[in-house]
Amino acid sequence: MNDSSWGAPAGSGYWGPDQGPAPAGPAYDGLTAAQTRPMPIVPDDPAGDHQDDHDRGAASQSGPLFRDETPNEHPQEPMSTPSRPAEAPQPPQKKSAGRDLGAAIGVGVGLGAVIIASLFIWKAAFVGVIAVAVVVGLWELTSRLQERKGVRAPLVPLAVGGAAMVVAGYVRGAEGAWVAMALTALAVLVWRMTEPPEGYLKDVTAGIFAAFYVPFLATFVALMLTADDGPQRVLMFLVLTVVSDTGAYAIGWRFGRHKLAPRISPGKTREGLLGAVTFAMAAGALCMQFLIEDGSWWQGLVLGFAVAASATLGDLGESMIKRDLGIKDMGTLLPGHGGIMDRLDSLLPTAPVVWLLLVIFVGTA
Numbered sequence: 001m002n003d004s005s006w007g008a009p010a011g012s013g014y015w016g017p018d019q020g021p022a023p024a025g026p027a028y029d030g031l032t033a034a035q036t037r038p039m040p041i042v043p044d045d046p047a048g049d050h051q052d053d054h055d056r057g058a059a060s061q062s063g064p065l066f067r068d069e070t071p072n073e074h075p076q077e078p079m080s081t082p083s084r085p086a087e088a089p090q091p092p093q094k095k096s097a098g099r100d101l102g103a104a105i106g107v108g109v110g111l112g113a114v115i116i117a118s119l120f121i122w123k124a125a126f127v128g129v130i131a132v133a134v135v136v137g138l139w140e141l142t143s144r145l146q147e148r149k150g151v152r153a154p155l156v157p158l159a160v161g162g163a164a165m166v167v168a169g170y171v172r173g174a175e176g177a178w179v180a181m182a183l184t185a186l187a188v189l190v191w192r193m194t195e196p197p198e199g200y201l202k203d204v205t206a207g208i209f210a211a212f213y214v215p216f217l218a219t220f221v222a223l224m225l226t227a228d229d230g231p232q233r234v235l236m237f238l239v240l241t242v243v244s245d246t247g248a249y250a251i252g253w254r255f256g257r258h259k260l261a262p263r264i265s266p267g268k269t270r271e272g273l274l275g276a277v278t279f280a281m282a283a284g285a286l287c288m289q290f291l292i293e294d295g296s297w298w299q300g301l302v303l304g305f306a307v308a309a310s311a312t313l314g315d316l317g318e319s320m321i322k323r324d325l326g327i328k329d330m331g332t333l334l335p336g337h338g339g340i341m342d343r344l345d346s347l348l349p350t351a352p353v354v355w356l357l358l359v360i361f362v363g364t365a
Contacts, residue, residue, distance in 0.1 A: 106335075107334050107335055111334075111343075114129065115129065115238065116235075119225075119231045119234060119235065120231050123170075123225055123230065123231070126225065126231075126234070127166060127167060127170045127222055127225065130166050130218055130221055130222060131162075131163040131166045131167065133218070133340055133344065134162045134163060134165075134166055134214055134215045134218050135159045135162060135163060136333065136340045137214045137339075137340045137341045137344055138155065138158045138159055138162055138210055138214050138215070139155060139159070140330045140331040140333075140339045140340060140341045141153075141210050141213075141214065141330065141341055142154075142155045142158065142206075142207075142210060143331075144325055144327060144330055144331075145206055145210075145325070148325040148326060148327065149325065150199070151199070151202055151203055151206045152192075152195070152199065152203045153188070153203055153204075153206040153207035153210055154188055154191040154192050154203070154207055156191065157184065157187035157188050157190075157191045157207075158184065158188065158207060158210055158211055158215075160184075160187075161180060161181075161183060161184025161187055161188075161211060161215070162184065162211065162214060162215030162218075163215070164180045164183075164184070165177055165180040165181055165184060165211075165215040165216060165218075165219050166215060166218060166219055166222050167222075168180040168219075169219035169220070169222040169223050170222040170223075170225060170226060173223065173226065174223060177216065177219040177222075177223070181211065181212070181215075181216050184211045184215070185207075185208050185211060188204055188207035188208060188211065189204050192204050192207070213348065214341075214344070214348065217348040217349060217351055217352060218344075218348060218351065220351035220352040220354075220355040221234060221237065221347075221351045221355075223355055224237060224351070224354065224355050224358065226364075227358075227364055229292065229293055232291050232292060233292065233354075233358055235291070236284075236287040236288075236291055236292065236354075237307075237350065237351065237354040238347075239283060239287060240280050240283055240284055240287065240303065240304060240307040240350075240354070241307060241311050241346055241347050241350050243279045243280055243283040244276040244277075244279060244280040244304075244307055244308045244311045244312075244346070245276070245311060245315075245346055246279065247272075247275040247276045247277075247278060247279025247280065247308075248268070248272040248273060248275050248276035248279075248308075248312065249272065250275060251271055251272050251274065251275025251276075251278075252267070252268065252269045252271055252272025252273075252275060253272075255271045255275075256269030256270075256271045256272050257269065257271060258270045258271065260272065260273055260312075261316055264316050264319050264320050264323065265315070265316055265319040268312075268315075268316070273308070273312055276308040276311065276312060277304070277305055277308040277309075279308075280304035280305065280307045280308040280311075281300070281301045281304035281305055281308070282304065283300075283304060284299075284300035284301060284302075284303040284304025284305075284307065285297040285298075285300035285301050285304065286300065287300055288300030288303060288361075292358075292362060293362070294362050295361065295362055296361075299357075299361045302357065303354065303357050303358075303361075306353050306354075306357060307350055307353065307354065310346075310349050310350045310353045311346035311347075311349075311350050312346075313349060314345050314346045314347070314348060314349035314350060315345050315346045317345070317349065318330075318341065318342070318345035319345075329342050330342050
């Protein structure tokens with residue numbers, strides 16, 4: 001800070017407002033010169049705590065010792081220099097969906113068209129769609145298990161047995177599905193015997209788990225299809241699950257504040273779960289009233305609530321698997337969605353729930 005910043009020219013002999021004139025002479029001029037060093041300005045802290053600013057009603061300031069960033073490389077200016085204008089606050093960033101929504105919507109529409117066409121034109125074609133989805137899902141799951149954990153669940157008996165399970169469920173009912181499941185488990189045990197015994201137990205355990213998790217649960221979709229109004233039942237099952245997921249995403253993205261299961265899936269919120277339940281119950285009431293013969297709206301409310309619960313648990317279950325494997329998606333086959341298993345996660349555990357409730361409400365015919 002130079003002398004002129006206080007309103008007195010250098011060497012004028014004025015010492016201070018209360019001390020009167022300073023004695024003239026070189027010694028006092030030298031003292032004045034030694035005491036008039038520039039004083040640094042404490043800069044405004046642009047990274048201050050906005051919440052504290054709001055509470056105090058004033059901008060937060062701090063010196064270099066209270067900041068994580070490096071000190072200002074430019075020399076400090078005298079106090080006589082006007083302070084820099086405060087930087088304009090950065091606009092808040094918009095929430096991101098985290099995926100390519102355009103690709104996700106396009107893929108979803110394409111899959112929906114294939115499903116609807118096969119479902120209402122020829123039932124057997126839809127059974128083939130289920131079988132293909134099961135085989136691809138098993139391939140994704142076993143591939144990730146081997147890559148991340150070194151678990152070698154045998155894919156060949158799983159794929160053959162899984163497809164047979166779906167067909168048997170459609171042709172022979174629940175008994176056929178159980179028999180195919182048992183034979184698939186036996187085939188996994190035998191197939192793995194052709195390799196060294198190290199890791200045998202964990203490999204066959206993972207294989208039997210995969211057989212139950214993917215094809216056996218998917219078989220209940222084929223069981224729904226066997227009824228006279230099978231296409232309508234399957235369509236309602238798909239609609240309710242998609243509506244539940246959509247409600248959870250929309251409400252959670254917009255209003256979500258309280259985490260549902262942060263250790264498993266940090267993105268899911270309690271508000272999102274409430275949205276899933278609300279949307280699914282409303283869709284269930286409409287579907288049971290107008291889509292299912294002899295159905296009632298109150299049965300749709302029960303069905304919608306059950307679908308929201310099972311779909312959420314299924315989503316959390318696969319999230320637990322992916323977190324254990326240290327991956328974000330099971331695959332990359334579907335742009336904007338991930339892999340087939342990333343779309344089946346909520347459908348698989350929901351299928352037996354919907355099948356059972358429909359049997360209780362309207363029977364199997």
